[in-house]
Amino acid sequence: MKSILAGALMFGLVACAGGVQKVGVYHSLNARQCEQGGLSLAELKQSLSAAGVQTADVGKVTDDGRMRVTVCGAPDGKVGVFQIDKSDLDRARQAGFELWPARQ
Template identity: 30%
Template sequence: MIKKNIFFVAMALLGLAGCQTHSTDKDSFIMITKSLGTKQCSEVNAEGQLQQLKAELEQANIKVLAAEIGRDQMMHITLCGAADGKMAIFKVKHNTLNAVEKMGYQLKRADE
């Protein structure tokens, strides 16, 4: 009886594992990034740059579900005029990947 129960539990778990596939349908989402191009000691507002990039995506009929400022996780020399590593991060639908890549965006890496 116990062996029979273990068998059914194992089969149920294997059946569920088969359902765990990576979805690339039109309703799945991706995170994309693009450098804000901001510099150290600059008066350029990173939030303003983020909103400008978001507006450009929306003008291209790409719905932005979330937007935030992140960092590229690289070391940058501390020097006025040098890059500060700030980047725009957007959540968009997976089916827009080709369009956003043509606009200069990249898929967000797991370590960013």
């Protein structure tokens, strides 16, 4: 039983080591409270693509988790998050994206 468990664990480690590591990156949607507008996920994905960064997912919109004052015209804290290959992280950063989660 121990050898089966050890083999299964070893296979899992090899599979992880041989695969491509993914990381999350994010960029503000630049939206403001009480206002329409801001960037779309499609626009953010296009900026990644223009920087030579491939992303298979469509991304998601979420809150950056920071406390914000509630007042019209202030940033709303919405960000677009995408999964990319870890090897593309520098190119994504040059395009204005940061590693997600922002606080680790």
